[in-house]
């Protein structure tokens with residue numbers, strides 16, 4: 002089996018390089034691609050030609066325009082990478098009779114209420130990033146190709162920058178830290194997403210009726226304030242330099258941003274757990290592992 006992985010150096014892409022490797026021949030590209038293979042999703046013609054040349058059995062697209070605030074003004078590029086590139090990939094995957102895996106986001110929802118969102122709930126994005134990701138989902142669904150779309154949230158990885166690392170840095174510099182407490186979701190490790198992708202893909206290849214949209218996040222829930230508090234308590238308990246004396250819960254309105262964020266980012270994961278016989282660990286399990294790795298404990 003030939004698997005084409007796009008966005009190999011992002012948080013999720015990096016972990017997919019590991020989890021997909023045992024499934025078959027893996028051709029992994031970043032934006033720069035390889036000598037004769039374009040990896041740039043913004044060049045739609047080159048993208049189409051590259052997929053035709055590789056002729057994979059599965060395309061896993063972990064590349065995306067992920068700068069949520071920048072997307073509000075850079076709409077053309079966000080749309081091209083998150084929506085139109087998805088359409089091109091889906092068209093080519095459909096004509097190859099292959100499978101397509103795409104990652105999408107809790108930001109397709111408007112964040113009202115406090116019930117976890119189900120896959121069947123109405124999407125209504127509050128920001129352009131969410132809209133461009135939803136347009137990408139819809140293009141894939143409309144193409145008639147076989148697909149797995151995993152909507153996830155609050156992704157972190159030991160590699161690269163993330164919210165937890167920012168909190169560790171600020172906690173070492175400041176006595177008081179204000180953190181948003183009215184947005185609730187589930188911090189989800191890129192490693193978990195990559196492992197579930199490999200497991201789900203293996204099963205879907207044998208049972209094509211499993212194609213569909215799935216919510217994929219760690220179990221439990223937290224606000225950014227609770228997440229930050231957990232990270233700082235861990236650092237303090239493990240002898241890290243923590244100056245901060247008070248972590249203060251504040252509303253989202255204290256941090257105005259170009260893009261509005263949903264308050265309720267809870268995702269219901271029953272469908273993925275039942276369809277693929279999976280268990281999803283509590284968010285603290287993965288965050289603890291990441292902190293131990295980052296802090297070398």
Ligand code: NDP
Pocket residue numbers: 008009010011012013014031032040041042043062063064065066067082103104105106107134152153154155156157191
């Ligand atoms: P990252 O931002 O870590 O990685 C995105 C990757 O896409 C980067 O490697 C980036 O490359 C690449 N990329 C951007 N533009 C292009 C382009 N024009 N051509 C080729 N590659 C490009 O994202 P994550 O790993 O966190 O996200 C993976 C998926 O999960 C995405 O679909 C995202 O929308 C989704 N998601 C992420 C969430 C999060 O909290 N991060 C939450 C919910 C969903 P480069 O480094 O060169 O820019």
